[in-house]
Amino acid sequence: MPRDIQTAFRDAVLGRVDPAAFAAAHLVDDGFDPARRLQVHRNNTLITLTEALGAVFPVVRRLVGDDFFAFAARRFIEGRPPASGTLIDYGAGFAAHLAGLDAAAGLPYLADVARLEWAWHESFHAADASPLDPARLAKVPQDRLPSIRLVAHPAVRLIDSAWPVGRIWTANADPARDPDPVSLDEGPNYLLVLRPLYDVRLRFLTHAEWVFIVNLSRQASVGGAWSAAIDVDSTFELSQALRDCLTSGVFHGVDLGGPFTE
Amino acid sequence: MSLKTSAKSSALVAAAMAVGISGAMVAPAGAADMEKCYGVAKAGKNDCQTATSSCAGTARMDHQKDAFILVPAGTCDKIAGGNTSPM
Numbered sequence: 197m198p199r200d201i202q203t204a205f206r207d208a209v210l211g212r213v214d215p216a217a218f219a220a221a222h223l224v225d226d227g228f229d230p231a232r233r234l235q236v237h238r239n240n241t242l243i244t245l246t247e248a249l250g251a252v253f254p255v256v257r258r259l260v261g262d263d264f265f266a267f268a269a270r271r272f273i274e275g276r277p278p279a280s281g282t283l284i285d286y287g288a289g290f291a292a293h294l295a296g297l298d299a300a301a302g303l304p305y306l307a308d309v310a311r312l313e314w315a316w317h318e319s320f321h322a323a324d325a326s327p328l329d330p331a332r333l334a335k336v337p338q339d340r341l342p343s344i345r346l347v348a349h350p351a352v353r354l355i356d357s358a359w360p361v362g363r364i365w366t367a368n369a370d371p372a373r374d375p376d377p378v379s380l381d382e383g384p385n386y387l388l389v390l391r392p393l394y395d396v397r398l399r400f401l402t403h404a405e406w407v408f409i410v411n412l413s414r415q416a417s418v419g420g421a422w423s424a425a426i427d428v429d430s431t432f433e434l435s436q437a438l439r440d441c442l443t444s445g446v447f448h449g450v451d452l453g454g455p456f457t458e
Numbered sequence: 459m460s461l462k463t464s465a466k467s468s469a470l471v472a473a474a475m476a477v478g479i480s481g482a483m484v485a486p487a488g489a490a491d492m493e494k495c496y497g498v499a500k501a502g503k504n505d506c507q508t509a510t511s512s513c514a515g516t517a518r519m520d521h522q523k524d525a526f527i528l529v530p531a532g533t534c535d536k537i538a539g540g541n542t543s544p545m
Contacts, residue, residue, distance in 0.1 A: 261532035303534055330482040333475075341475040342468050368533055377536045419471050434471060438478030443485045 208234060209241050210274050245273045245286065252287045253313045255368045256294070256306060268297055284321055287314060305359035305380065312361050312398075315353035315389045319396050322351035327392045327445030336452060342419030346412050346441075347449035351391035354410050362387045362400055392445025399444065404429035405437050409446060 201222065208218035215238060216231045223230035246269040250257050257265040272293045278286045291314055294300055295307035327349060336344060355361070360382035367375035386406035388399040401409070404425040411421035418438070425432040441447060 257532070259532045259534040259537075260530035264530045264532070300530065303530060303537075305537070306530075306534075330479050333479045334483060338472045338476050339469075340472075341479075342471040364537060367536075375533050375536050377538055379538060418475060419468060422471050422474075434474040435478035435481065438475055439481035439485065442479065442482035 206277070209238050210277060211238070212274070242270060242273060245278070246270065248283050249273075249287050249290060252317045253290060253310055255313055255365050256310050258368050259303070259306065259309065259364070260300070264299070268294060268300065271297065284317075287317070290314065305357070305361055305364060308355070308357035308359055308361045309364055311357070312355050312365055312387065312389070315355050315387075316396055316398075319351040319353050319389045319391045322391065325350050325448045328442065328447040328449060330442045332450060333442075340452070342422075343417050343453050345415055345417050345451040345453065346447045347451065348409075348413040349390060349392065349445055349448040351389075351396070352409075352413065352446055353389040354406060354413065355387040355389065356384065356406060357387075358384050360385050362398060365398070388446070390445060397444075402429065402432075404432040405440075408432070408434075408437055409441065412441075412447075 204213065204218060204222065207213045208215045215234050219230035219234045223234060246266055249269045249272070250265060253265075260268070272290055276289055276293070280286070291307045291310035294310050300306050328346070333341070333344070359380055360378060362385040363378050363382060367373070367378050384403070386401045386403050388401055388406070388409060390397055390399070407428050408421045408425040411424045412418065416424070422432070422434050425434075425437070
C-alpha cells in the first residue's frame with residue numbers, strides 16, 4: 197500500500213478525516229458497505245487501545261468511571277496513536293494527557309495517579325536483575341564507604357506528588373474493595389515502586405528517604421545523597437535508610453570508585 | 459563546611475553506613491517489605507489484549523459524541539477535602 201494511502205487510512209481510522217469519504221474514495225464495494233466495513237475497523241482500533249489503556253491504568257479508570265475513561269482514552273488515542281508495534285509501550289503520555297484535559301480539571305490528583313500506574317507498568321516490564329548483596333558492601337573499607345555509588349535496580353521508579361496518590365491508589369487498586377474515603381488533606385506522598393523479583397511493590401517513603409534514593413539513582417555518592425537528605429530533614433537516619441534499601445532490593449550494583457585491598 | 463567538619467561528617471556517614479550494611483546482612487530477606495509494602499498483582503498480567511465486542515458493537519463509537527457533558531463518575535467522589543490546587 198503506498199504511503200499516502202496508508203496515511204489517509206490511518207487518518208480515517210482515527211477520525212482525523214471523514215471516514216465515509218475515505219471509504220467511498222478508496223475502498224472497494226464488495227457487497228458489504230465500505231463505510232460500515234471501515235467502521236468495524238475503527239471500532240476495533242479504538243476499543244482495543246482503550247482496553248489496553250484500561251489495563252495499564254485500572255485505578256484511573258475506577259476513579260472516573262468507564263464512560264469518562266473511554267472519553268479520555270479516545271481523545272488520547274486520536275491525538276497520539278501507538279508509535280510502536282508493541283502494545284506494552286502504549287500509554288507513556290497518558291498522565292500528561294489527563295493533566296491537560298479540561299473535563300478532568302476538578303480532579304487535580306488524577307494525572308499523578310496515572311504517573312504512578314505508569315511507573316508500576318514500567319517496573320513490571322523492566323529487565324529482571326538480582327538485588328545487590330549487602331555482603332559486597334561489607335568488604336569495602338569503612339573510610340571508602342561514603343564515596344561509593346550505588347546502581348539502582350532497573351525496576352525502581354520514584355514518584356512524588358503534592359497529593360496522597362499512594363493512598364488513593366491502595367484504596368482503589370483492588371476492585372473488590374470499596375475504598376474508604378481518602379482526604380486530600382493527607383498531603384504529599386513520596387513513593388518508591390520496585391520489583392526485586394516478580395511482584396511489583398509500592399513503598400511509602402519519608403521526603404528525606406525519597407530524596408536520598410533519588411540522588412543515589414542519579415549516581416550521587418552515598419555521602420552526597422546523605423547530604424541532600426539531611427537538607428530536607430536533619431533527623432534523617434542514614435543507617436536505617438540504607439538498611440531498608442538493601443533489604444527491599446533498591447540497588448542492583450555498586451561502583452566502588454576503584455580497586456581496594458581487602 | 460570546614461575541612462575538619464567535613465572529615466568528621468564523613469566518618470559519621472561511614473559509621474552509619476557500616477551499621478546499615480550489617481543490619482541488612484542479618485535481616486531476613488524481605489523483612490522490610492513485610493512492614494510497609496503493598497503487593498498487588500497486576501490485573502491480566504500476561505493476557506493479550508482482546509476486544510471481544512469490537513465487531514459486534516458497530517454503533518458504540520458512532521454515537522459516542524463528545525458534545526455531551528462529561529462528568530467523572532467513579533470512586534473519585536470518595537476523595538474529599540483539601541484544596542483543589544496543590545500547595
